[in-house]
Amino acid sequence: MGEKNPENDVSAAVKKKKEIVIDLESFGETLYHQMEQGEFPWIKMPSRSTENIYYNPELRQYVLGERKVKRSTRNIRHIRPFTQLVWTAFFAHQLSHQRKTSTLRDVYYSAQAYNMSFKDQSESDNVITDLETVIGFAREDFNIFPEERSAIFGDLTIEYTVPGYEGRQMNMTSHPDGLMIGPALTYSEFVKTSADKVIAIEKGGLFTRFIEENVHKKFNALLVLTAGQAPRATRHFIRRLNKELALPVYILTDGDPWGMHIAMVIISGSANAAHLRGLTTPDAKWSGVWATDIVDYKLPTDPLTEVDMKRLQELQRDSRYKDEIWQREIKTFMKIRKKAEQEAFSRYGLTYIVDEYLPAKLEESA
Amino acid sequence: MVTQVFEEISPADFFYRNRDIAGFTNPSRAIFASIRELVENSLDAAELAGAPPTIYIRLTYGEGGLESGVYRLRVEDNGVGITSRHIPSAFGQVLFGSKYKLKQARGTFGLGGTMAVLYGQITTHKPALIVSSTGSTKVYKYRIMVDIQRNRPIILERKILINKDQWHGTIVKFSLEGDYFRAMPKILEYLKQTALVNPYANITFVDPKGRLYKFVRATTKMPPLPKETLPHPYGVDVETVKRLMQMTPHRNMRDFMIKHFHRISEKIAYKFLEFAAIPRGKNPKRLGPGEVVKLVQMMKRFEEFRSPSASCLSPLGEELLKAGILKELKPEFIAVCQRKPSTYAGHPFIIETAIAYGGSIPKKTDFVLYRFANRIPLLYDEASDVSFRVIKSMNWRRYKASPDMPIAVLVHICSTKIPYKTVGKEFIADRPEVKREILNGIREAARKLRRYLSKQEHVEKEKRRLSVFSKYLPKIAKFSTELAGKERQPDIQKLLEIVNQVGRKESRK
Numbered sequence: 114m115g116e117k118n119p120e121n122d123v124s125a126a127v128k129k130k131k132e133i134v135i136d137l138e139s140f141g142e143t144l145y146h147q148m149e150q151g152e153f154p155w156i157k158m159p160s161r162s163t164e165n166i167y168y169n170p171e172l173r174q175y176v177l178g179e180r181k182v183k184r185s186t187r188n189i190r191h192i193r194p195f196t197q198l199v200w201t202a203f204f205a206h207q208l209s210h211q212r213k214t215s216t217l218r219d220v221y222y223s224a225q226a227y228n229m230s231f232k233d234q235s236e237s238d239n240v241i242t243d244l245e246t247v248i249g250f251a252r253e254d255f256n257i258f259p260e261e262r263s264a265i266f267g268d269l270t271i272e273y274t275v276p277g278y279e280g281r282q283m284n285m286t287s288h289p290d291g292l293m294i295g296p297a298l299t300y301s302e303f304v305k306t307s308a309d310k311v312i313a314i315e316k317g318g319l320f321t322r323f324i325e326e327n328v329h330k331k332f333n334a335l336l337v338l339t340a341g342q343a344p345r346a347t348r349h350f351i352r353r354l355n356k357e358l359a360l361p362v363y364i365l366t367d368g369d370p371w372g373m374h375i376a377m378v379i380i381s382g383s384a385n386a387a388h389l390r391g392l393t394t395p396d397a398k399w400s401g402v403w404a405t406d407i408v409d410y411k412l413p414t415d416p417l418t419e420v421d422m423k424r425l426q427e428l429q430r431d432s433r434y435k436d437e438i439w440q441r442e443i444k445t446f447m448k449i450r451k452k453a454e455q456e457a458f459s460r461y462g463l464t465y466i467v468d469e470y471l472p473a474k475l476e477e478s479a
Numbered sequence: 480m481v482t483q484v485f486e487e488i489s490p491a492d493f494f495y496r497n498r499d500i501a502g503f504t505n506p507s508r509a510i511f512a513s514i515r516e517l518v519e520n521s522l523d524a525a526e527l528a529g530a531p532p533t534i535y536i537r538l539t540y541g542e543g544g545l546e547s548g549v550y551r552l553r554v555e556d557n558g559v560g561i562t563s564r565h566i567p568s569a570f571g572q573v574l575f576g577s578k579y580k581l582k583q584a585r586g587t588f589g590l591g592g593t594m595a596v597l598y599g600q601i602t603t604h605k606p607a608l609i610v611s612s613t614g615s616t617k618v619y620k621y622r623i624m625v626d627i628q629r630n631r632p633i634i635l636e637r638k639i640l641i642n643k644d645q646w647h648g649t650i651v652k653f654s655l656e657g658d659y660f661r662a663m664p665k666i667l668e669y670l671k672q673t674a675l676v677n678p679y680a681n682i683t684f685v686d687p688k689g690r691l692y693k694f695v696r697a698t699t700k701m702p703p704l705p706k707e708t709l710p711h712p713y714g715v716d717v718e719t720v721k722r723l724m725q726m727t728p729h730r731n732m733r734d735f736m737i738k739h740f741h742r743i744s745e746k747i748a749y750k751f752l753e754f755a756a757i758p759r760g761k762n763p764k765r766l767g768p769g770e771v772v773k774l775v776q777m778m779k780r781f782e783e784f785r786s787p788s789a790s791c792l793s794p795l796g797e798e799l800l801k802a803g804i805l806k807e808l809k810p811e812f813i814a815v816c817q818r819k820p821s822t823y824a825g826h827p828f829i830i831e832t833a834i835a836y837g838g839s840i841p842k843k844t845d846f847v848l849y850r851f852a853n854r855i856p857l858l859y860d861e862a863s864d865v866s867f868r869v870i871k872s873m874n875w876r877r878y879k880a881s882p883d884m885p886i887a888v889l890v891h892i893c894s895t896k897i898p899y900k901t902v903g904k905e906f907i908a909d910r911p912e913v914k915r916e917i918l919n920g921i922r923e924a925a926r927k928l929r930r931y932l933s934k935q936e937h938v939e940k941e942k943r944r945l946s947v948f949s950k951y952l953p954k955i956a957k958f959s960t961e962l963a964g965k966e967r968q969p970d971i972q973k974l975l976e977i978v979n980q981v982g983r984k985e986s987r988k
């Protein structure tokens with residue numbers, strides 16, 4: 114079990130919840146006060162425009178710059194999103210208060226009950242991101258979750274904090290499909306683990322194979338399924354495993370620019386979440402499938418498409434990719450112009466990836 | 480070898496043979512043209528009397544009923560009337576009239592009324608009845624026919640009645656073959672447009688089914704009567720000058736020029752005669768044929784004649800035009816424009832234009848065009864009219880207008896000589912001077928329309944604006960109140976008032 118860490122403090126989660134409720138309330142008070150003074154309600158918030166997003170090498174993630182924007186209801190173009198923002202704050206406050214959670218899609222539909230229509234879900238998602246920026250907390254902290262769910266499997270015991278389950282403990286091997294990383298797991302406290310590493314896996318097929326092949330036992334690992342681009346709750350969860358339990362994290366993705374970027378977002382975060390902290394795991398390692406693996410292991414491949422090549426060029430210029438190993442892999446991809454999926458190892462038999470590839474890669478990236 | 484046989488025909492015979500050039504083409508057109516000619520004579524006569532016209536038109540089935548296709552037409556007015564001895568010729572002789580003078584009138588050819596009577600006669604072989612008084616103690620009643628071959632009236636009956644009430648006016652009554660039901664839409668449209676461009680007239684029409692159409696005057700104000708004028712030197716030809724020379728009592732060219740032509744001062748007379756190299760003291764009757772031709776040529780070339788005055792014209796005026804449009808078209812917005820007098824070929828003219836928008840104006844695929852000349856509506860051959868082409872040539876998007884909008888464009892031309900293409904008075908020819916004035920007139924009205932439309936747009940925008948604020952501000956108030964845990968909602972009425980005031984201020988700009 115890892116060392117105690119401030120983020121591991123049992124009361125920290127509760128404290129954070131309280132803080133959020135207070136922030137939401139004071140947001141409402143500010144607007145209330147402005148209206149009482151005969152002012153059109155307004156707010157100032159950090160700008161999320163691309164010109165205001167910077168990579169911070171110390172934090173090893175994207176952050177927002179100094180630029181602020183003023184949203185005022187005096188402006189007819191602002192008044193509708195502003196109203197949506199206030200409603201979302203009100204709704205989040207209710208969720209926290211009632212200790213309920215909601216999905217992004219739920220939020221979109223709930224709005225209609227308050228005569229607060231959103232054009233489509235992307236509009237409501239966007240307003241939720243605004244609220245994150247205003248309050249300075251991730252939507253998961255005010256109980257709003259995306260639909261897509263990822264999973265965890267391995268010897269980790271947690272203790273629930275959600276209503277009705279408070280104090281109940283659960284081991285992450287208790288279900289052979291793994292356990293969904295939903296709101297309940299997100300808010301749970303870690304109790305104990307025998308694992309000494311985390312292996313994050315992009316695809317469900319391989320995750321299941323690993324469970325069947327007892328990878329968690331053979332390698333003493335917790336297995337996390339990211340299901341493609343890892344949802345924020347999962348990124349946050351991986352970070353907690355890394356920080357609170359001091360477990361090293363290894364990421365396995367497809368061998369192409371997109372898989373590479375799935376790993377990178379877990380490690381250094383995305384520009385979309387530059388206004389948030391606590392979602393990155395800077396010490397996590399991308400273990401494969403590398404471009405050099407494609408060559409070394411003679412994997413069956415597909416040719417890189419135009420779009421793949423373009424993406425590689427983008428990544429090559431991205432400051433998150435400036436380290437040598439990334440640059441080397443990008444160059445290799447561009448040179449061999451080939452890509453391979455994780456499943457490609459099956460050509461050597463079903464267990465090859467577990468018996469040969471994985472030990473070698475873990476050793477290599479450790 | 481065949482020898483040619485020569486014969487001579489009278490003007491009445493000519494128009495009898497070629498009645499379609501005067502608009503009497505077929506039974507449907509004939510009934511329309513008859514009503515139109517008589518109504519226009521009545522309007523002319525009433526205006527001369529200085530009283531707002533009151534015109535009563537009745538069309539009934541003839542003896543044979545609907546089947547026979549014969550109708551009786553009766554038109555009565557409160558005009559100046561016709562002196563007794565001129566009554567027979569006024570309606571029994573073509574090319575006889577009182578409107579050959581140089582001043583604006585609806586009638587020009589001395590043809591219309593007689594053509595109606597003539598058409599009735601050749602289709603029904605019945606005489607026409609004319610009753611008229613100039614307001615004297617007597618009313619004259621004539622029953623006449625036209626001797627077509629000799630272009631002379633035949634008087635069948637003449638009666639003198641006592642005029643008890645100082646009545647003045649004229650009643651014309653005759654039978655004709657026609658097709659009222661085919662002509663009906665055009666007749667009603669004609670009357671409506673006549674009422675529009677003569678907003679001070681009362682016009683009543685009773686149709687063969689007994690249906691009553693009443694066009695009530697919106698005002699008793701009438702435009703000032705036109706004054707008779709002298710010919711402008713640019714507008715005369717050799718024949719006109721020769722006639723003037725024959726009748727003139729003046730014995731020198733100086734007086735001849737000053738007394739017989741429009742707006743010539745002594746100074747200009749001298750300058751011109753010098754320019755034309757004609758001695759100022761020369762007796763006009765002594766000018767040789769070559770000299771007359773030269774005189775006319777020099778008149779066209781001399782550049783210092785003053786342009787014709789518009790006193791011989793009688794435009795409707797912006798106020799009356801507006802009143803007429805308002806009463807007959809009931810639009811939401813009217814822009815009118817009266818252009819300054821202008822001339823073509825020595826003839827003065829004035830263009831009046833208007834654009835009516837919205838209200839009862841129908842939405843079509845194109846603008847509705849109303850054309851008027853000397854207060855007569857022109858209903859046929861729209862596409863050949865110069866106004867039609869002007870409208871087509873304009874870029875309406877510059878004025879925020881498009882053909883699918885409910886827009887009517889009105890063009891009124893007043894002149895001592897309307898540049899008609901035909902005696903049927905149907906459309907205006909393409910004279911560059913006239914065309915330019917029409918274009919400028921429509922543009923001016925269109926600019927006013929654009930201003931109105933922008934303002935409307937702004938008002939609409941403000942309305943939408945206010946509705947946005949009044950939709951969202953209360954919600955913000957409500958949710959912030961709940962978030963803040965307050966009992967009472969903040970007062971947002973002040974904020975909504977600010978929005979409203981700003982909107983009003985901007986729309987006044």
Ligand SMILES: Nc1ncnc2c1ncn2[C@@H]1O[C@H](COP(=O)(O)OP(=O)(O)OP(=O)(O)O)[C@@H](O)[C@H]1O
Pocket residue numbers: 516520521524556558559560561569570575576577578585586587588589590591592593594648649
């Ligand atoms: N209702 C009337 N009241 C008074 N005078 C009339 C009336 N109708 C006709 N006249 C006289 O009869 C004349 C001949 O009329 P007619 O309609 O034939 O010709 P016009 O009106 O002079 O020219 P146009 O052929 O253009 O109509 C007129 O000039 C006018 O003097």
Ligand SMILES: [Mg+2]
Pocket residue numbers: 516519520585586587590591592
């Ligand atoms: Mg006439």
